[in-house]
Amino acid sequence: MITGKLPGTKQPYFLKAGEGERHLFGGQLATLIARSEDSGGLFQIAVISGGKGATFPLHSHAKSREALLVLDGRLELFLNGEARLLSPGDFAGIPPGTVHGYRMAGYRTRFLVWNVNGDAGGVYAALGNPYEGFVYPPDGPGVIAESLLPKAEASLDIRFSGEQLRPPESCISATDELPKGASPYVLESGDGERLIGGDSLFTFLAHQGNSGGDFISLTTQGPNGARIPNHYHERHTETFFCLDGCMTMWAEGLEVAMAPGDFLHVPAGTIHSFRLDAPYTNFIGILAPGLFEPFFRAMCDPYEPYIFPQKPGPLRFDRVMQRLHELDLKLVDQGRPPQG
Numbered sequence: 001m002i003t004g005k006l007p008g009t010k011q012p013y014f015l016k017a018g019e020g021e022r023h024l025f026g027g028q029l030a031t032l033i034a035r036s037e038d039s040g041g042l043f044q045i046a047v048i049s050g051g052k053g054a055t056f057p058l059h060s061h062a063k064s065r066e067a068l069l070v071l072d073g074r075l076e077l078f079l080n081g082e083a084r085l086l087s088p089g090d091f092a093g094i095p096p097g098t099v100h101g102y103r104m105a106g107y108r109t110r111f112l113v114w115n116v117n118g119d120a121g122g123v124y125a126a127l128g129n130p131y132e133g134f135v136y137p138p139d140g141p142g143v144i145a146e147s148l149l150p151k152a153e154a155s156l157d158i159r160f161s162g163e164q165l166r167p168p169e170s171c172i173s174a175t176d177e178l179p180k181g182a183s184p185y186v187l188e189s190g191d192g193e194r195l196i197g198g199d200s201l202f203t204f205l206a207h208q209g210n211s212g213g214d215f216i217s218l219t220t221q222g223p224n225g226a227r228i229p230n231h232y233h234e235r236h237t238e239t240f241f242c243l244d245g246c247m248t249m250w251a252e253g254l255e256v257a258m259a260p261g262d263f264l265h266v267p268a269g270t271i272h273s274f275r276l277d278a279p280y281t282n283f284i285g286i287l288a289p290g291l292f293e294p295f296f297r298a299m300c301d302p303y304e305p306y307i308f309p310q311k312p313g314p315l316r317f318d319r320v321m322q323r324l325h326e327l328d329l330k331l332v333d334q335g336r337p338p339q340g
């Protein structure tokens, strides 16, 4: 397994927080942790950080579907003429055709952003310059030069609206339930569809239906516990981005310790497993294409609260085994229960 750098071809790799391909644009740092060439064209994922006042102009994508999760600070997000101040843990789903942009409203704002079904994630390289540093420079927010925008439009799935970010007429309302279809939406931290499986709380931020089947995204929160069984998937790629606590992952026989900001890419066919190692551990998974939702519905039950229980809930591994033939799940130690 490749560690410490992007591989340039679709294969398993691990990055510590800060590692990846870095570009400076408009005074902000884009750290690319998955490019098209690293994911076999499935997605691009980046961590964007910057200071208060840093902006990205209004634009839309014809095909590319975008989503973001705020990690630190505050982010004023503009969607189709409305805006909302997002806090850490807040999520936005941004389908093709949505006019969007942002202004960073906290002194150190940082968010995770991903694009599927297109090349829009290449915009940070197109609008910026390769950058050696690991944090954005201290000399205040810069401006993205207008002259660079046509170049990005010519080579990527992005169209700038030409309008300025300005105080919106209305606030984006957050939804506490995922929309049925592929419309733009914002979730406050903790909202989404919650399921309980053993000692872990799974929160869907995006269903298959929200992305036209391009991806699903969910957080997994739980206490330190047992290692899940070794397994692989034949048809979908999984990614793991640690948000809180710490965890151990195994992929292709290599063991890695994951802290917040660390990222593991697990393409189809890679044997992998994980274990949560801190009393409160939380990670986000972006899974593409979006076909693995039925696994979570088999293993878990609906759950109303926003934190996992002290006493583990049901873990319906029996239902997983019943439906194994229709799930994209290959257990390596077939039928063995999770081990400690």
Ligand SMILES: [Fe+2]
Pocket (backbone or CB within 6 Å): 231, 232, 233, 238, 272
């Ligand atoms: Fe997996």
